[in-house]
Amino acid sequence: xxxxxxxxxxxxxxxxxxxxFLLVALLLLGAFMGLVxxxxxxxxxxxxxxxxxPNALGINKGMPVxxxxxxxxxxSEMDIAYSGVDVRLAIMSExxxxxxKGSQARFAREAGVIGAGVINIVPKAGGGPPLEAxxxxxxxxxxxxxxxxxxxxxxxxxxFNELKQVLSDMRRSKEDVxxxxxxxxxxxxxxxxxxxxxxxxxxxxxxxxxxxxxxxAATLRAAERAVETAERAAxxxxxxxxxxxxxxxxxxxxxxxxxxxxxxxxxxxxxTLRRARPILERGETAAREAGDVIGAAKRVWPLSDSFxxxxxxxxxxxxxxxxxx
Amino acid sequence: xxxxxxxxxLILSGCASPPPPAPPVSQSRLAEAEVRAAAMVRxxxxxxxxxxYDEALRIAVSIxxxxxxxxxxxxxxxVSQWLGRDADARTAxxxxxxxxxxxxxxxxxxxxxxxxxIVELAARNASGAAxxxxxxxxxxxxxxEYAAAILNVQAQIALDAREHAQAARLAQSAAERAxxxxxxxxxxxxxxILGRARxxxxxxxxxxxxxxxxxxxxxxxxxxxxxxxxxxxxxxASRAAGNRLAADEYGERALAVSRAVHDARGVAEMEAQxxxx
Numbered sequence: 168x169x170x171x172x173x174x175x176x177x178x179x180x181x182x183x184x185x186x187x188f189l190l191v192a193l194l195l196l197g198a199f200m201g202l203v204x205x206x207x208x209x210x211x212x213x214x215x216x217x218x219x220x221p222n223a224l225g226i227n228k229g230m231p232v233x234x235x236x237x238x239x240x241x242x243s244e245m246d247i248a249y250s251g252v253d254v255r256l257a258i259m260s261e262x263x264x265x266x267x268k269g270s271q272a273r274f275a276r277e278a279g280v281i282g283a284g285v286i287n288i289v290p291k292a293g294g295g296p297p298l299e300a301x302x303x304x305x306x307x308x309x310x311x312x313x314x315x316x317x318x319x320x321x322x323x324x325x326x327f328n329e330l331k332q333v334l335s336d337m338r339r340s341k342e343d344v345x346x347x348x349x350x351x352x353x354x355x356x357x358x359x360x361x362x363x364x365x366x367x368x369x370x371x372x373x374x375x376x377x378x379x380x381x382x383x384a385a386t387l388r389a390a391e392r393a394v395e396t397a398e399r400a401a402x403x404x405x406x407x408x409x410x411x412x413x414x415x416x417x418x419x420x421x422x423x424x425x426x427x428x429x430x431x432x433x434x435x436x437x438x439t440l441r442r443a444r445p446i447l448e449r450g451e452t453a454a455r456e457a458g459d460v461i462g463a464a465k466r467v468w469p470l471s472d473s474f475x476x477x478x479x480x481x482x483x484x485x486x487x488x489x490x491x492x
Numbered sequence: 493x494x495x496x497x498x499x500x501x502l503i504l505s506g507c508a509s510p511p512p513p514a515p516p517v518s519q520s521r522l523a524e525a526e527v528r529a530a531a532m533v534r535x536x537x538x539x540x541x542x543x544x545y546d547e548a549l550r551i552a553v554s555i556x557x558x559x560x561x562x563x564x565x566x567x568x569x570x571v572s573q574w575l576g577r578d579a580d581a582r583t584a585x586x587x588x589x590x591x592x593x594x595x596x597x598x599x600x601x602x603x604x605x606x607x608x609x610i611v612e613l614a615a616r617n618a619s620g621a622a623x624x625x626x627x628x629x630x631x632x633x634x635x636x637e638y639a640a641a642i643l644n645v646q647a648q649i650a651l652d653a654r655e656h657a658q659a660a661r662l663a664q665s666a667a668e669r670a671x672x673x674x675x676x677x678x679x680x681x682x683x684x685i686l687g688r689a690r691x692x693x694x695x696x697x698x699x700x701x702x703x704x705x706x707x708x709x710x711x712x713x714x715x716x717x718x719x720x721x722x723x724x725x726x727x728x729a730s731r732a733a734g735n736r737l738a739a740d741e742y743g744e745r746a747l748a749v750s751r752a753v754h755d756a757r758g759v760a761e762m763e764a765q766x767x768x769x
Contacts, residue, residue, distance in 0.1 A: 332531055480526050481563055482533065482570045484606055486644035487681050487718060489613030489621070 208241075213257040215243060216298055218272050218306035223252035225274055225284050232256050232272075232286045234265060242286060254306070256286065266304075267295035273307045355441075362437050369430050522551040522560060533571065542571045542580075549587065562588045562600035569607050573614065581611045602631045606638055609645050613652075622649050640670035640678040647685045651692070660689035680709035680718060687725055696733035703729060720749045720758060727765065740766060 204210065220226070223245060232240040240258035247253075258266070269291035276282045288304075298304065529544035545568040552560035565584045572580035588596055588604040596604075609624035625645045632639050643666035650659035667682035687703035690696075707722035723746035731739035743766045750758035 328527075328531075332527065480530060480567075481603070482567050483677065484566070484570070484603060484610070484638065484641060485677055485681070486610060486641040486648070487677070487684075487721075488570070488573055489610040489645055490648055490721075 208257075208259065212260045213240065213243075214260045214263050214300045215255050215257055216263075216266075216300070216302050216304060217253055217255045218304050219248060219251050219253055220306045220308060221251040222308060223254060226252075226254055226286070227284075230284060230286060232258060232288060234262060234288045234290070239265075239288070254286075264297045265290065266298045267291045268298055268302070269295055270298065271305045271307055358437060358441075362434075366430075518551060518555045522548055522555070522557075525551060526564065529567065529571075538571050538574050542568060542575060542577075545571055549584070553587070556594070558594045558596045559600065561591075561594060562596050562604060566600070566603050566607055569604075569611065573611055578611055578615050582608070585611070598631060599636075602628050602636065602638060605631065606641060606645070609642075613645055613648060616652075618649055618652055621645065625649065637673065637675075640666045640673065640675055640682065643669060644678060644681045644685060647682070647689070651685060651689055654692070656689045656692040660686055660693065663689060676709050676713060677715075680706045680713065680722075683709070684718070684722060684725065687729065691725070691729045691732060694732075696729055699729045700726065700733065716749055716753045720746055720753070720755065723749060724758075724762065724765075727762075731765075 226242060226245065228242055228245055230242040231238045232242065239262040240256055242254060243257040244255040245252055246255075256272070266288055267290055271289045271291075273287045273289055274284060275287040276284055525544050525548035529541045529548060532538070532541035532544060545564050549561065549564040549568055552564050565587045568584040569581040572578070572584060585604050585608045588600065589608060605624050605628035609621045609628060612618075612620035612624060625642055628638065629642045629646070632642055643662050647659045647662035647666055650656075650662055663682045663686035667679055667686060670676075670678035670682055683702045683706035687699045687701075687706060690699035690702060703722055703726045707719065707726065710718040710722055723742050727739045727742035727746055730736075730742055743762055747759060747762045747766065750762055
């Protein structure tokens with residue numbers, strides 16, 4: 168009789184251990200699958216809506232659908248239809264009430280023109296009855312950078328044209344300013360001569376005033392003599408003549424003071440113009456240089472495109488003009 | 493940081509292009525006059541626009557540029573017509589149509605012929621308008637961009653001559669041509685003439701339908717003169733169809749537009765029409 172073979176101690180309860188391991192592995196696998204299913208929204212009731220797009224570039228199955236920036240579903244199916252691509256969106260039913268009929272789907276990117284693509288639902292302004300299962304919504308295709316730039320160019324075109332007009336006016340007026348500055352400079356150059364002439368005039372006036380004073384004194388003396396002679400005959404005149412002489416002396420004093428003031432003013436004006444001359448010269452140079460800079464800028468990319476003349480400058484030929492009268 | 497800046501400058505310098513040589517002085521003056529004229533048109537300063545187009549035309553003649561001559565002559569004719577100076581409009585166009593020395597592009601000659609037909613039509617010279625429209629039509633051969641406008645002019649001539657069926661046929665054809673080229677202005681013009689022709693033929697529902705379509709387009713184009721014409725015709729068509737309520741409503745709208753654009757004659761006509769029992 169052969170002896171009974173006893174299993175080694177290290178493999179005792181092996182079946183139990185294997186079964187326990189398999190059970191734990193199955194539980195983990197199930198939990199993982201459950202997690203994935205939960206993440207995929209398999210436990211959430213979803214409603215399908217769809218839209219039609221002539222071009223599904225950038226749209227992928229599984230792409231998130233967002234409402235007010237919150238994910239409310241995903242792209243579930245994409246089928247080629249007769250006039251484009253039929254894109255089906257699985258929307259969580261609880262959010263469907265927030266999407267009224269007439270809402271619009273748009274392809275957008277999370278960070279503007281870059282970033283992950285999403286389908287953004289834009290609810291209809293003013294609300295309305297909610298969408299129903301299987302209903303179709305409008306879709307607005309996204310615009311590329313080139314289209315955005317094109318739009319910008321179109322919108323900025325009138326502004327650039329106005330700017331161009333202003334620059335053109337500036338260029339034209341620059342010629343006038345230059346001419347005016349040149350004329351002003353010529354006048355400033357002639358100022359010393361003018362000043363000299365003014366001084367001569369003032370000198371002449373001084374002399375004339377002195378002559379008048381002298382003559383007035385002589386006249387007074389003669390008048391005094393006449394007064395003495397006629398003192399007895401005309402007592403009233405004796406009283407009046409000194410008064411008249413006093414008034415004449417006062418007038419001469421005033422004229423002298425005015426002449427002094429005029430001389431002072433002329434000197435101040437000359438000084439001011441002398442100080443203004445460098446400023447005017449600098450202004451002229453600055454205007455000329457600004458014109459050069461603007462001219463150069465208009466010919467250099469990217470501004471040159473904005474200043475290009477339109478190819479067609481024709482006014483529209485409208486047959487309506489024939490029926491105006 | 494400095495390296496990045498230097499690299500950015502290098503990359504940007506690659507985008508730069510050397511400035512093209514400055515254009516000749518006469519060309520600059522021509523372009524400037526054209527730009528100023530266009531700005532005046534936009535600002536509604538038609539008299540000033542005419543002056544600038546005249547200057548541009550003079551410069552274009554001085555530098556013997558056929559395209560610029562034709563372009564500015566046509567523009568001057570349009571602005572002159574707006575100012576009610578039909579004689580000036582004809583004179584401007586004669587610098588293209590009667591010029592034996594310069595060789596103008598066919599397209600420009602066609603444009604000038606069409607413009608001349610429009611000027612003659614506006615001046616109620618039906619035979620002259622028909623002759624110029626026929627010349628333009630022959631040059632166009634039915635396939636140019638102005639085919640719809642030419643047909644509209646011919647339709648209007650037929651309408652003025654009380655050939656209503658012919659006018660309707662031509663206008664229908666013009667509408668189809670204009671639609672095929674997405675030319676909304678001429679589509680609306682064609683529909684307006686079609687509506688008038690149908691109204692004259694006693695086809696009131698068809699007339700109202702065509703005029704409503706024209707009004708929709710003209711409102712999109714935001715041209716008050718055309719909106720006024722559409723509303724006035726709609727008022728007449730509704731009245732002819734026996735719908736007094738609609739006629740009065742269109743009439744009131746036309747009256748409001750007339751007042752808004754200070755069209756005293758239009759106001760008087762519409763008030764008279766509204767008073768009519």
